[in-house]
Amino acid sequence: MPLPASPGPEHDAFIAWAQARGVTINGVAPARLPGRGLGVVATREVKEGDVLVSVPANALLTIETKHVKDAALPAGEDSTVHGRLAAYLTVMHADDEVEWDVWRRVWPSRESFEESMPLCWEEREKDCLPAPARDHLAKQEAKLDADWQLLRDHLPDPSDRRLYTYYWMIVNTRTFFWDYPTSTSSKPRAKKRKLVPDDCMALCPFMEYFNHADEGCTVAHTKAGFTITSHRAYSPGEEIHVSYGAHTNEFLLVEYGFVLAANKWDDVRLDPVILPKLNTAQTELLRTNGFLGDYAVTPDECCHRTQVAVRALLLSKGRAEGFLMGLDSGEKEQEQVDAFLVECAEEYLKMMAEKEQKVERLDEGERKSALQRRWTQVRQVLEGLRATLTR
Numbered sequence: 001m002p003l004p005a006s007p008g009p010e011h012d013a014f015i016a017w018a019q020a021r022g023v024t025i026n027g028v029a030p031a032r033l034p035g036r037g038l039g040v041v042a043t044r045e046v047k048e049g050d051v052l053v054s055v056p057a058n059a060l061l062t063i064e065t066k067h068v069k070d071a072a073l074p075a076g077e078d079s080t081v082h083g084r085l086a087a088y089l090t091v092m093h094a095d096d097e098v099e100w101d102v103w104r105r106v107w108p109s110r111e112s113f114e115e116s117m118p119l120c121w122e123e124r125e126k127d128c129l130p131a132p133a134r135d136h137l138a139k140q141e142a143k144l145d146a147d148w149q150l151l152r153d154h155l156p157d158p159s160d161r162r163l164y165t166y167y168w169m170i171v172n173t174r175t176f177f178w179d180y181p182t183s184t185s186s187k188p189r190a191k192k193r194k195l196v197p198d199d200c201m202a203l204c205p206f207m208e209y210f211n212h213a214d215e216g217c218t219v220a221h222t223k224a225g226f227t228i229t230s231h232r233a234y235s236p237g238e239e240i241h242v243s244y245g246a247h248t249n250e251f252l253l254v255e256y257g258f259v260l261a262a263n264k265w266d267d268v269r270l271d272p273v274i275l276p277k278l279n280t281a282q283t284e285l286l287r288t289n290g291f292l293g294d295y296a297v298t299p300d301e302c303c304h305r306t307q308v309a310v311r312a313l314l315l316s317k318g319r320a321e322g323f324l325m326g327l328d329s330g331e332k333e334q335e336q337v338d339a340f341l342v343e344c345a346e347e348y349l350k351m352m353a354e355k356e357q358k359v360e361r362l363d364e365g366e367r368k369s370a371l372q373r374r375w376t377q378v379r380q381v382l383e384g385l386r387a388t389l390t391r
């Protein structure tokens with residue numbers, strides 16, 4: 001594979017700046033990749049176990065970084081790391097002197113986020129998302145709104161929600177999990193603070209160039225900083241990924257603005273057809289046992305939660321409980337359960353036809369293509385499942 005050209009002088013300047021801060025880059029470089037913005041490719045033969053990138057803790061941008069602390073943003077209980085980092089970036093937006101100016105010059109534009117991220121879509125476009133993605137988006141909107149309400153008065157323009165949203169998405173899509181927030185302070189033995197996982201965030205120079213795949217290089221961190229180590233061999237010119245986590249395509253669409261063509265973690269949730277069928281007692285049985293919702297299916301199988309929910313619908317409370325508690329293998333009624341699941345798949349296929357028509361009426365562009373891709377995948381999963389269960 002030919003080696004790609006540098007994506008531009010701003011990237012060369014950023015890499016030189018990062019290296020001067022102790023970032024090591026070994027056998028990889030950023031490149032422009034169709035449909036994925038920038039990504040990382042191998043510049044030589046890479047072997048499994050090669051350390052490709054290392055980033056020292058003092059090169060990270062976290063809420064412990066001195067100039068972030070100096071911004072003196074509210075740090076009370078309700079203030080999230082996500083919100084504060086986004087506020088810091090917003091405060092610095094018009095400051096040309098900021099030391100990391102060269103870094104933000106390699107970030108995607110506001111316009112490109114606004115195309116890809118459902119958070120910025122119009123209501124009629126959001127309405128075309130599958131229900132579980134729409135629910136996830138509502139939670140994300142609530143988080144953004146809480147951060148915005150808490151921090152807006154500390155920003156240069158408290159009415160510019162659009163700019164704050166841009167930096168909030170930068171933090172959302174470009175940070176790595178970092179739970180040693182005090183390691184950049186002068187106290188090396190400082191205890192690890194207890195943070196909720198959502199709040200363990202650091203912007204990591206260069207590492208953020210890596211795109212996601214369902215399997216990728218190993219990302220590790222210690223108090224000293226991060227390393228990215230190859231999990232397999234790569235040829236020169238080949239794209240190298242990290243995995244952002246075991247995420248479904250609907251999670252990726254809402255959190256990162258894309259869906260993967262091949263994703264071993266993907267599934268379709270049957271919630272929109274199963275939940276409305278449950279009566280109060282069935283709902284209660286499932287809720288009290290932690291089985292309400294998230295009824296995942298793939299073309300080959302239905303998850304245990306789905307098996308439990310269908311038994312709650314079809315069997316007596318006692319028998320459903322027996323299965324739920326693992327006292328009954330459930331084999332006796334498996335055929336009945338499978339037939340019911342085929343009906344659910346068919347109902348979903350009928351229901352989604354209406355959504356697909358709505359998608360067709362949207363303007364051409366990235367948003368419509370992402371929705372079309374997702375609904376095609378949903379259809380393939382449901383048709384595959386129907387074929388498996390009627391075989």
Ligand SMILES: C[S@@+](CC[C@H](N)C(=O)[O-])C[C@H]1O[C@@H](n2cnc3c(N)ncnc32)[C@H](O)[C@@H]1O
Binds near residue numbers: 174
């Ligand atoms: C950490 S950044 C990766 C670098 C980014 N592509 C860029 O141009 O700077 C994460 C963003 O990259 C894009 N991305 C990551 N993995 C992708 C993939 N497999 N396919 C398409 N876009 C991807 C999404 O826009 C995501 O929000």
